[in-house]
Amino acid sequence: MRPILRAEGLSKAFGRLLAVSGVNLEVAAGSIHAIIGPNGAGKSTLFDLLSGAKRPDRGRVYFLDKEITHIAVEERIRLGLSRTFQVPQVFTNLTARENLIIALEAAHSLSSYPWPRKSRFLEEEASALLERLGLEEQASRLVGELAHGDQRLVEIGLALCLRPKLLLLDEPTAGMSDAETWRTVQTLKSLHREEGLTLLFIEHDMAVVFGIADRVTVLHLGEVLAEGTPDEIAKDEKVQAAYLGEEVMAG
Numbered sequence: 001m002r003p004i005l006r007a008e009g010l011s012k013a014f015g016r017l018l019a020v021s022g023v024n025l026e027v028a029a030g031s032i033h034a035i036i037g038p039n040g041a042g043k044s045t046l047f048d049l050l051s052g053a054k055r056p057d058r059g060r061v062y063f064l065d066k067e068i069t070h071i072a073v074e075e076r077i078r079l080g081l082s083r084t085f086q087v088p089q090v091f092t093n094l095t096a097r098e099n100l101i102i103a104l105e106a107a108h109s110l111s112s113y114p115w116p117r118k119s120r121f122l123e124e125e126a127s128a129l130l131e132r133l134g135l136e137e138q139a140s141r142l143v144g145e146l147a148h149g150d151q152r153l154v155e156i157g158l159a160l161c162l163r164p165k166l167l168l169l170d171e172p173t174a175g176m177s178d179a180e181t182w183r184t185v186q187t188l189k190s191l192h193r194e195e196g197l198t199l200l201f202i203e204h205d206m207a208v209v210f211g212i213a214d215r216v217t218v219l220h221l222g223e224v225l226a227e228g229t230p231d232e233i234a235k236d237e238k239v240q241a242a243y244l245g246e247e248v249m250a251g
């Protein structure tokens with residue numbers, strides 16, 4: 001299938017440490033693609049290069065066949081490439097609904113709308129998003145008081161306000177209980193199914209990777225060690241060796 005995102009020979013060094021080294025990556029439109037790898041493998045740095053938070057020393061990034069290597073984060077978002085972070089970027093002193101309304105207002109240019117119409121539009125859009133995320137009951141609570149899993153879902157909601165075609169998720173289930181992880185996985189699956197959203201996500205929890213990914217790229221010491229279906233990756237001896245000493249591939 002046609003790639004929505006393509007990276008060619010991406011490299012990024014911090015001093016003498018080569019964090020990302022000659023990475024080639026293709027993310028098929030409509031896929032759920034996981035990036036895995038031991039701690040320090042370069043996963044977050046790769047995300048920074050793809051989302052525009054950092055610039056590569058070498059290599060190119062293409063989104064929908066347009067080269068985006070040197071364009072700003074905001075422009076990438078406008079093209080349809082959004083991301084979430086390891087620590088949720090949300091307004092903790094506002095409610096879940098208020099968070100979404102602010103993001104929706106910023107995402108749509110509504111300045112010419114008369115206020116009643118604008119207000120109704122924002123309320124309706126926020127309600128629809130809260131329902132899609134399963135956050136109706138939490139809508140009027142301060143985000144800072146919500147469970148960690150719900151805060152992360154609010155952050156995903158903020159990214160969805162921008163109507164992305166591709167969503168980059170940095171460890172979407174990190175720090176979640178089993179129940180929160182399950183709920184997040186179901187929500188991501190339904191967003192993928194119902195909205196045709198392509199997902200690229202970094203994940204340490206192999207149950208999540210094997211539960212939803214149709215493609216997996218393994219990074220190790222900044223390089224692509226292997227790429228394939230979850231089953232191919234689970235059987236790969238190079239991958240098993242790279243994870244030696246970590247428990248993540250067990251089971």
Ligand SMILES: Nc1ncnc2c1ncn2[C@@H]1O[C@H](COP(=O)(O)OP(=O)(O)OP(=O)(O)O)[C@@H](O)[C@H]1O
Binds near residue numbers: 040
């Ligand atoms: N700003 C920075 N300055 C110096 N070194 C950095 C910086 N950011 C990352 N590194 C180093 O680059 C390497 C890759 O880090 P990165 O965070 O991309 O890995 P990761 O695979 O996301 O790790 P983790 O799974 O622990 O989050 C690590 O050795 C890290 O210490």
